[in-house]
């Protein structure tokens with residue numbers, strides 16, 4: 001009898017161990033579903049989110065749109081985008097009218113926290129659409145910093161368990177942004193002779209706020225070389241010739257042959273800058289892009 005009891009005890013222990021195993025697996029699965037999934041609408045806010053969530057366990061960041069998508073003007077959501085959002089806890093957005101498609105999302109996903117980063121960000125007025133904003137505020141360091149602060153606050157509210165870590169990361173990131181701003185400031189200090197330019201994406205209008213560059217015209221042909229009529233082209237050429245334009249700014253993202261044609265006809269330089277709206281997705285993409293832009297601008301001052 002004693003021996004039998006011993007065998008039973010062993011079987012019992014095995015069962016307990018197995019049950020413990022099951023519980024452990026269950027716990028593990030539970031932890032995964034506790035994970036905070038943060039999805040960004042597009043590249044500039046994605047890069048901020050990467051920095052603010054860096055190294056925080058249980059927090060994942062992804063970009064709803066591919067890193068090469070660019071601005072979301074006239075963007076239509078895909079079923080793949082919807083799937084990513086269905087799985088998300090927090091959706092971070094630029095605001096300022098960049099994500100007009102979002103109303104549809106709100107109505108279909110009441111459980112999703114929307115985190116706009118444009119509160120208190122002083123946006124320029126749009127040249128293209130009267131009464132609308134130029135939403136590309138990430139190109140000016142102090143406005144970009146404000147967006148990062150707004151995002152950190154929103155993340156801390158939505159995920160209070162990691163509040164301190166979001167703010168720690170914010171401090172690290174804003175220190176880097178400040179450093180970039182200082183590099184521009186010290187280079188342009190005392191250079192009062194402003195340069196004239198024509199830009200090919202209204203994003204670059206923000207440059208005139210922290211560099212001695214005056215934007216005399218903004219030509220919007222984003223992503224489409226044929227969008228400029230012969231009459232419009234003649235008008236731009238005329239502006240360049242009559243207004244003493246130092247350089248034409250086009251972006252890395254959309255190398256427009258139309259800009260090259262204007263340069264050929266007028267003799268103006270074409271300056272290719274990064275609008276920081278696409279890239280390799282690295283955490284330091286904004287920092288490095290801004291530094292590269294400064295290096296390219298230096299030639300003209």
Ligand SMILES: [Zn+2]
Pocket residue numbers: 071072073136201202203
């Ligand atoms: Zn744009």
